[in-house]
Amino acid sequence: MKIAVPREKEIGEMRVALVPDIVSRLTKKGFQVLVETGAGEAAHFHDQNYIDAGAEIITDTKQLWQEADILVKVAPPGEFDGEAEINSLRPGSILISFLDPLRNPENILKIAQRQITAFSMELIPRTSRAQSMDALSSQANIAGHKATLLAAAHLPRMFPMMTTAAGTIPPAKVLVLGAGVAGLQAIATARRLGAVVEAFDIRPTVKEEVQSVGAKFIDIPLQEETNAGGGYAKEVSNNTQEVIRQVLTEHIKKADVVITTAQVQGKKAPLLVTEDMIAQMKRGSVIVDLAAEQGGNCAHTEAGKDVQYHGVTIIGPVNLPASLPIDSSQMYSKNLQTLVQYLVKDGEIELNFDDDIIDSACVTHAGEIRNSRIKDLLPSQESSVISY
């Protein structure tokens, strides 16, 4: 069975789907691994490393896609030089990648129409059984860590308390909004660097996790259900959002750094930090908005830019995991390896749709979109027409 690893062509995507170490494990299990020349370069893995791991280097992009039984990717397949990448993939083959299905349902439709069986890594369920395939979590870990490093690199003061002959420098105050995987890792890194950290999440259930990584949890009693399950928060009413903002304003005023990570799956990110709240912050403070690509948690956030407002720097990073491509590729590869070995039994692909992992992550099969939330986003006539 042939697993193909293409070179990522998306601008700024430095990751590679499989690192040599994982290729080596897969070839030892009997898989044939094809790697497009230069696929690992941006992540500092070289063709020779892949050859040493037992892979075959393919220079012709189309050939690589055509030969794949399973094609593994990082970014959703796109169009380059006027040609859609998936048109080079054989009907009946398997595609495993981040597919951003809720924001890009048309792409999923095209994949279905091409008769490709596609797995969306975003839809791996957040269960303990699927933990080792959970790429959203593995990449969020990295994003959270880097968010704090970005804040530390931009803040005009240090994070740690320092007691020196020239007096004592107090520790920086960091506020993390949203305590999912990224938020918890942002807290952990800020604590490592010696900051005093507070955190808030609308799911009161995460209080203990927040405390266990060394932050103070901000308790705000709310009158509605806020947990959507699976590690996600529910969208809450405007009234509740207003209550939250009022309490947070007092904490934001005192913070040197605010890191926001609040996302509602498939929807625009909630606005947590308003223009008015930013204006009350200390000058020189830094906001890192990890929801920048989903519309942002802060007023004035611009994805891919550092914005100055009222003396506050608002950083809207894009694809942070790609900025640590060695580790993010390593972890993503491990997620893919586990999923591939889960799908393939004795050299044959087994698709048991009664299995919740497969049922949840497999978005297209046999010409159909399998996920009703994705279908609902498409005009009804389109999603039912299966052409090939």
Add this chain to the structure above:
Amino acid sequence: MKIAVPREKEIGEMRVALVPDIVSRLTKKGFQVLVETGAGEAAHFHDQNYIDAGAEIITDTKQLWQEADILVKVAPPGEFDGEAEINSLRPGSILISFLDPLRNPENILKIAQRQITAFSMELIPRTSRAQSMDALSSQANIAGHKATLLAAAHLPRMFPMMTTAAGTIPPAKVLVLGAGVAGLQAIATARRLGAVVEAFDIRPTVKEEVQSVGAKFIDIPLQEETNAGGGYAKEVSNNTQEVIRQVLTEHIKKADVVITTAQVQGKKAPLLVTEDMIAQMKRGSVIVDLAAEQGGNCAHTEAGKDVQYHGVTIIGPVNLPASLPIDSSQMYSKNLQTLVQYLVKDGEIELNFDDDIIDSACVTHAGEIRNSRIKDLLPSQESSVISY
């Protein structure tokens, strides 16, 4: 007695000589403090903060310099709009600043000719009595901390070990060359972030300090004296340098990050990492060369630039303390406050040249250059001519 705080006009200098907190302490001691409008802006201290601390805001730059009994500065006085700043300073007044005297002896000559009593903060002796005035150390602390943050922000992998469902990411390997104040702080921050750290210094006496901040000391037996005293290393023979490079090559090969901090006072920095050694490093590795402004410890270092060579990023930062202006100004202010209060007894300036602190730091007085090392750098006829 009037202490004047000018706005720093050097490009990239974000620090201010006195922060409002220290101004407040000085005004309470009976000093009159004059602050040039906007002097603290780049460090996020505002005119109103200075007014609240008891300072008077002066809008006319020349007036500020002329009124000063003691003028405190960060960067050496320079020439702006065709006029030398020191020409606005009254003969007989006191100037306290970094003066970079060994690299810029002509400037010291001009200050002497202007009959100004100048204290060079670089020349505060590194004794325990003078510790709280030691601005080189206070600023080196900050530079060392930031050097590690820069490395972490540029490295394509994380510093901490991470054990996750997607496998274990090993910690980054950091090598620090030169274990003075900056080097020790770079080690401490790298350890905080979870890296495995090794360090080397040609002064074997610092081994214990290196170990106490959590790094492994690389022992290289050397055949000559390497300690110049006062926290400085001596310049060593080419032969010894070659021995060191041979041992270090093996350690550099394995490192993800190399931070170099080796300086020899008043001389070009020693070359520790050659082109050949860089070429043997792992691709994606990062070097931060804190000696960039003194010519660099690495081949290919360029002050103020990030250079790519053989897949290695070589960062040559300039004036790192200025990138954390809140804390660096705070610590520098404290150093200045201590020195000012040391010089002024009952409202009068007392210059006791039998005191080693005053003797060492005071570079010009009564029209003369007091320091023989600075004098030796000037053509002999010039340094003896005192004109005013």
